Amino acid sequence: MSRPARHDRRRRGTEPVRLHPKPDQAFLGMPAFPDAARVALGDQQLRANLRHATHTIRAKRLNAVGEMPDWQDLRMAAAGIKDETLAHLDDYLVQFEQAATAAGATVHWAVDAEEACRIGVEIAQRHRARDVIKVKSMATQEIGLNEALEAHGIHAWETDLAELIVQLGGDTPSHFLVPAIHRNRDEIRDIFTERMGQVGRAAPDDLTSEPRRLAEAARLHLREKFLSTTVAFSGANFAIAETGTLVVVESEGNGRMCLTLPDVLVSVVGIEKLLPSFADLEVFLQVLPRSSTAERMNPYTTMWTGVSPGDGPQEVHVILIDNGRTRALADEVGRQALRCIRCSACLNVCPVYERVGGHAYGSVYPGPIGAILNPLLHGVTDEHDAQLPFASSLCGACYEACPVAIDIPSVLIDQRAAAVREKAHHRVPTAESVAMKAAAWTFGDAKRLARAQKTASLGRGVARHVGWLPGMLGGWTSSRDLPEVPRQSFRAWWSQREDTATVKALEE
């Protein structure tokens, strides 16, 4: 679904801005945040859906968290465990590999998305799979696994209800927990009615937009795929170094289906998903469900360690991916972003996310966490990622909500500085950088500043009220008037203050 817009994307030439990118464009074709945000803000349906969803889940989350008197203790423990893991990540990765291998799994390592996809495609090809089923996973979306499989003639079927809506609707997720948050029930009914029959069991003729009926249509459509597919792909919420155990947290049972029914299971796991010991789950299984779906516990959690003879997949692979994580890990301020457990609490409380939705961020990782994670993973040399740290009001709601206490505002500020430094180093001078240099020169010397202020005051007679500025300054005055220049500068007034009765009165 494309929406026309006034601004063209720099990398795609004259093609119009697409708010909901097609999967094969995998976010690369997304416009920069300000352009995408402008389009999103004009979409009344999107804003209504987002407002309803974020406000509902915010209220629910406060109840779920408020029930736990030891919430702050859990939060500090979760942050501490993750920091401890990251500080010894090399040891934990090796330990995980040994334990998982001993339990019958095959562990692969992938430096980047391309390598991870290649390993995944090879496994599917070795089993002559034409179709594979998938549990919702941020990591496989990040590496573009579905597109890589498709390029080799292998269809990857998403089995999470929201991911199914997104896949059949031909767009991309806009939230990590409820990826179809930008769609309402009527839109979902239309997508099911139109598309299900083209790729498998059709939706019932009398399908209504009642959520129960829509869920039933998805159950019937996907049951056939679960029973006939032999290779599944998943991510993992946690990977336990001590035991080689993987954990998937879910609601619908599609995860259990994918993790139990096929012969072959391939899990794509970011290296930051490790936890040192099985006992550490006692913290994360408390903070994750309450922060994400605002439930005391999610309906289903599956834990598996290598191969269990006679129970579940008998060929188990784990692909450990870096794909920028060691880059983020090297950033002393930013490495805390790798604590993220993808709960999405920060998205739901963010005033910017609430108004523009996930697609405007142009990344698999939207919202406040995406605004720091993307530049940390990729660097700020990419113009698109460099803009994301500015997509925030720095209100701090995300930090409060974060169950692993990531200080997102501080990392945002640090990444803003990195983006500005990057620009200064590698770009031809812009109007902004020239103006800033001029300002630095003026402010750098008291005499120069006094002269400039005097000049500005003299100009008062010419322009009392300024409602419009030319060129790059026009962005500022498009929604504000320029303040009137005072008759006298503060510095001039200060130097004369002994002569005035008011100041004397104040000093007494």
Next chain:
Amino acid sequence: MSSRERILSSVRTAITGATAPVVPRGYADRLELDAAGQIALLVERIRDYKADVRVISQADLARTIGNVLGERSASSVVVPADLDPQWLTTVTCEVLRDDPPLDARRLDQVSAVVTSSAVSVALTGTIVLDAGTAQGRRVISLIPDLHICVVPAQTIVGTVPEAVRRLDPVRPLTWISGPSATSDIELNRVEGVHGPRNLVVLIVN
């Protein structure tokens, strides 16, 4: 250099000088509740997920299992290979023992499943199956639409930390909190997508 070596070497460079904090573990690991209080809390919390939960005595177990299958018009029920035959004495529908293992397509034709469980958490209303005694393979408690799950009272704990400490990570574990559910459509909770849409919990006191 292999990808493994490249990643490990990048990690080592990145964490040079990083210090590991002492993890503060001030959170609660048990509830101030006696056994009866824990059962009452577990019942309340499971009910919140819209599951059917009943507290019964050991003597009533077989009769209750038969009644539930009858009430829900089950035409067939699958049970783990090692389920105590005494639990099934009043069952009138077809009983399939998962021995030899039934394939998934056959299980898709079965209306119900009866299993026991390993540990339950009162605070969160969670039941954990670990493929141990009378629990069977993971797939049998997944495909039939009605899951009758027996919770022996002595397996109930108060909190998640207590449950984690009782479990063996090497076993395949399934944590169940109510029937399958989704909130993907406008955040409306709908019970029942892919897993069993009906969960009946029998707490045996």
